[in-house]
Amino acid sequence: AELKIGLQDDADVLDPAQSRTFVGRIVYTAMCDKLVDVTPDLKIVPQLATAWNWSGDGKVLTMKLREGVKFHDETPLNAEAVVATIERNMTLPESRRKSELASVEKVEAAAPYEVKFTLKSPDVTLLAQLSDRAGMIVSPKAAKELGANFGSHPVCAGPFKFVERVQQDRIVLEKFGDYWNKDHIFIDKVTYLPIPDTTVRLANLRSGDLDMIERLAATDAASVKEDASLTYADVVNIGYMALYANIANGPRADNPFGKDKRLRQAFSLAIDRDALNQIVYEGTAVGGNQPFPPNSPWFSKDIPVPARDLDKAKALVKEAGFDRVPVEMQIPNNPVAAQMMQIVQSMVAEAGFDVSLKSTEFATLLSEQTAGNYQLSRSDWSGRVDPDGNIHQFITCKGGINDTKYCNPEVDKLLNEARASTDDAVRKQKYDAAAVILNDDMPIIYLGHQSWIWALHKNITGFIPSPDGMIRLAGVKKAG
């Protein structure tokens, strides 16, 4: 059976070491198996590694590998191959995986089917990193032959192997006959087609040109649910939607909104997150005030998502010594973001904020945000399995993508400690403590969490929505 999947974008280079797009990861899910995988409830489970354990000081991770696994080019997967891949990820000049593996000191083959990671300092998030691109093992033979050009013909150990790619048109994979778990694969061929326009994507599904689409527009949810020939699936994602306030990033930070946390608190209080969810996302999203969605185990129940409180917001504005506060907000130029921010604009206006919107295409928005040339910037994060990935690099003083340039040693301390502990209870406590401080300083105003929404034809069964937004094809069947 052939499966055609409509994606929102075209993937970038198909090399797990170099890739950076979300849709790229969707393709890898079918093509490249990882050392470990994630379940829909975000538990880490074996994939290419069958078992693992941490040393007592949390500085050594040993993994047992599955035996009898072959890459698509029929070379066997063993500890050597894993070491080669991880080293490649750490040393290839073009590699985008360096920061993910920054804590790794060295990686060695302890036995033919056992690898040992030695860390510079304790880092429990490594396991989560290995559940994604950093942990995708590629054929050492192909990697050596193609080098940085591996993406032109990727060779991994996943259920499907690469057939062809036409940029902006399609990526075609076919079933790999020697896949270790081939009994669970019921699809013979997968084609991914990038169709950016949501209306058109749905139209293609309806007309039968596609079997399945990702990121259905929330506004189309109702009509898909009504459609007897289609199946609807959604799940709240692990990322977030947020507004970054320029706290200390360059001269433009020097404004009341960046300086006075009361204004940011007032701003947040003036937003009716439920209304946003209803109007823009037809109830498919959830409101939020933390880097994790309310259904996440890491969400701090002590700080519930605030209801709109205009009086309090007005009072805070007054307290800060203002009547009206001018704020410039840069937003990405896609229609949904524009719709949402226009609503926010009119909501906060009632509390005394005169927001002017600056709609900017994404590349510009990103560089303005990095350069600190903004007051308030809408920025979303696709989310990581480990909570650290949703917070550490954004909030810590030296965080790689800390564009607000918020810096609080106390928060840094808490987040670093959370990273080092292998005990989830300890970690949770640290994150809760940080959440309290962040909710007060509010460098980032969290707005909520979107859902991943899929629509499929009725004859496609066995698809399990996953909060990481991936499309896992094991178990998926196509009838007729």
Added chain:
Amino acid sequence: MYTYIAKRLLVAIPTLLIISVFVFSLQKLLPGDPILAMAGEERDPEVIEYLREKYRLNDPVPYQYVSWLGSVLKGDLGISLRTNQPVLELVAEKLPVTIQLAIMSMIFAFVIGVPMGILAAVKKNTVFDYLANLIALSGLSIPNFWLGIMLILLVSVKLGWLPASGYEPFFSNPLRSIETMLMPSFVLGNALAATLMRHTRSAMLSVLSADYIRTARAKGLSERSVVLEHSFRNAVLPIVTLSALLFGELLAGAVLTEQIFTIPGFGKLIVDAVFNRDYAVVQGVVLCTAIGFILMNLLADIVYVLLNPRIRAAL
């Protein structure tokens, strides 16, 4: 004739140089850091620095231009920053798509625009003329993205007649290929038909009042022969020039339509590349479309010359 072509090609060289400057300055003109755009969500500083070096972004601008031009002249358009694919390969991959789309659109434009223009001219100031103008103008005033979506919803989803999008290479399955391109080329052709119709109409009007048409009538020729032979064959000259211009524009101008129908042609390639700041692709492809545009104009001039005995003899 050959000297004429050679001369025209020589004149194209300065034009291409200017285009190369335009195209290159796009990179400097556009805000947004290309490296940032491709560093990924994590934006690893080490990677960023490496890429900056690799793509020579730390060199002085004139130096960058000269070295870029140098490799372009050697036939090397660089590689896509986003997918590492050589730009030349990308161009070769998209060119057939773009050309097929352009040709089919032109066919639509001609089939709709030219007969309507002729009739409107012959029946000037009658109901037919007004109607033809109205239809043409509606083609001109309906944005492509809108018409495209409407067509998909109607033809593909409601009626299920044609595939909603996608592309099939012509030589792998010609019928299916034409089928997939039918709607997008209609959308594009429809807009062009308006321009074509209006130009055909005015060219026909001026020819119809020419002395030699009166001569043709005085000979006792049938109206059909007067209109289609004597008039249209003369009126077609400006239309040829215009179509080359339109065709040239189609090479890169079908952005929105390609986007709606997800046709992997030049337009979509360029726009995506602009938004991703994939400059090697932007520069390479725009340069290619510009060359295409110039070649199309040259072709039009040659056809013009061939159709016009007066200039033909002068060469």
Added chain:
Amino acid sequence: MAGVKTPVLSVKELTTSFLVDGEWKPVVRNVSFDVMSGETVALVGESGSGKSVTSLSIMRLLAKNQSRIEGKISLNGKDVLSLSGKEMRQVRGHDAAMIFQEPMTSLNPIFSIGRQISEALTCHGDMPKPDARKETIRLLEKVRIPNAASRFEEFPHQFSGGMRQRVMIAMALASKPKLLIADEPTTALDVTIQGQILDLIKLLQEEEGMSVLFITHDMGVVAEVSDRTIVMYRGEAVEDGTTGDIFHHGKHPYTRALLAAVPRLGSMAGQKWPLRFPVVDTATGTRSEPVAVADTVDRRKTPILEVKNLTTRFPVRGGLFGAKTGAIHAVENISFDLFQGETLSLVGESGCGKSTTGRSITRLIEPDAGKVSLDGYDVTALDSSSLRRMRRSIQMVFQDPFASLNPRMTVGAAVAEPIVEHHLGTRADARDKAAHLLERVGLKADMMTRYPHEFSGGQRQRICIARALALDPKVIVADESVSALDVSIKAQVCNLLMDLQQSLNLAFLFISHDMAVVERVSHRVAVMYLGEIVEIGPRDAVFGNPQHPYTKKLLAAVPVPDPDRRGIKRELSADELKSPVRPLDYVVPKRSYREIGAGHLVQLEPAA
């Protein structure tokens, strides 16, 4: 042309109207006439009198929804106005054929000559293609196109104007029509070529025995070709009679005005100075006898304009880099001078370099060599600002009064403009002077706010003259200034020029190919041929005693407005114009001149 007296064409009470601004405006009213078989009838009248509309009505070639034809037209026994479109197409070509005024634009530029003629044979479905081809070649030979067979595939632009007109005639003759309508077939042509075409039509008519309706406003042509003449005036046929009658006993004042204004070559014999034209009032028919022109030339002074060895060439380019491959020797080594109060005429056939001479003298074109002194200054050496100042002394009046005024500028502004531009006065001064000048040329000062299109051709030409006078020039170059005008208006404008010469002591360089007018207005005449002056001298000497063969040929070609001389033919030569294009290595032969009489020089034939 004795024949059976049955009318081939009979027009009864023809009224043709056009839809103008939603109203039917008749432009031809109640016109009736017959054309007998084998007869040639001339339709004459001033421009706009409805001649063309009448002929187009007969052929039903007017735009259907914008014109209305009433009355009765029977052509070869058929009631033209009641025929269906299809039947009418059969009539066109078979019963009547037509040739038009503009040979340059009346042929389809993208079809070969052969195709266009054979089409006339095949379109009625009565001749197969190969036969048509043979017949076409026969026709081309008949109209004396040299090498007819080999020119079958050639295109109109490869033919000269005269040859194109012959092609038109061949096309018209193709299906042996009973009636040939010729609408000003020679107006756009040179005298020499005009002569050839007229002879050709006469000859063919004899051979084929067809009737001809000949439309023209040239009375010389009328006298030469027609048996009978119909005079049209403002949409009506005011007079109809044999050509002799019309010429000798014309009754309608307009007919008389028309005839009075016709210059007759040779009528100036014995006249010392230029002579004004007599003017007949078209309303009353009273004729005012011309007042003699006083002697205005003073040859003792130095000439106001001296031209020495003037040469102007246009490069002919070709090849890859547009390198020069040759040159058009438009003006080649010419010398003459012009005195105050004198008119020097420059004559010669089309393309011989007359205009280029005029434009080189005023430096509208940069001459390649030679010296031009105007009022003592060396014109060829001036920088651009002195050049603008020099232009005050020498002004031009162009051929086409329609084209030589900016259509979007009032005539007042047009006349006042040079004064303001040269800072010769304030705007108010300029306006006053413009008003004065307009009155000077016989217009009213209150016309200053009108736009050029609101004037008649003659009035427009006067405006151009007024503008030329605005800067008080000493010399006026009049380049075909009266050629485009109707006879009667031509006379008026010529009279005006002579008046101005007398009162302002102007010098004219009068460029024209109309020999009869030239004879009337000039003191001296220079004949140009292929860029060179072949004969120059006092008017009576050149006209009375032409020496150079080309001068003789030119004079012989002029139609004589005397019906009694009809039937006399010139020798028919079908030779084409020689080209002034020369290769790069062309060596200009040395020319020498022989003095025949006082100031009468003739170029000697090169010894070859």
Added chain:
Amino acid sequence: MTALDQITIATEQRPPSRAWRKLKANKGALVGLGIIAFFTILAIAAPLLPIPDPNATSWSAIRKAPSAAHWLGTDDIGRDILSRMIWGAQASLMAGVFSVAIALVIGVPFGLISGYFGGWTDQIISRITEAFLAMPFLITAIALAAFLGPSLTNAMIAIGLSAMPVFVRLTRGQVLAVKTEEYVEGARSIGLRHLSIITRYILPNVFAPILVQATLTIATAIIAEASLSFLGLGQQPPAPSWGSMLNVAKNFLSQAPWMAMWPGAAIFLVVIGFNLLGDGLRDALDPREA
């Protein structure tokens, strides 16, 4: 005075009034003028009209079909579409008119210079124009709009600059034709300065076709603003323009078809209006047309 001179050849009307009279006689042009006047008046009078604030959102009236309260319905965040249509007219008409004005102001002088002087000046201007023409319109516009930063003004500048080369070409071609007219030579022969000749002789006589092209380009520019809006580079939210409304509406074609219908119809009408007017102007300004 002779008798012939007394024939009054034409009416006493001046060309402007004559053109106006001819325009008035042209039904199509009048309809076009009417449409444009209607939208222009709406656009100008927007602040005075008793309509809701175009940016006022209402969460209880999201995507409501046309009704007595909202004549044309409401949009995706509960704004009154009628009011947004009226305010949007301002942006869209301005996008059309100003971009064309920019194209004219820059393109026409270059075309005049290029055509009139010829030679090297012409070569340089022609080559640059050609290069501009060879650059895809939307790419130039996107690049310029992105460079200048997204805003309606910048979109207008971008569209104007991208449309400019066409005017250079057109003007140049016209000048080449007019330059050989006898009256231009006449102007030279009375010793006029180049500037006077260009402004008084050439420009007025090449303007008619340029004007016609301009009205056509206004239509294209309105659509181009819609396209730039589609790419997020036109009018900035929440301010309305027809293009941006259409752009948002396309995501709700099945849920709220009226969102697309009104701006679509308005663009269609205005484009037709400008084209009818353009046709009428061409006829009215052409002295050969009766």
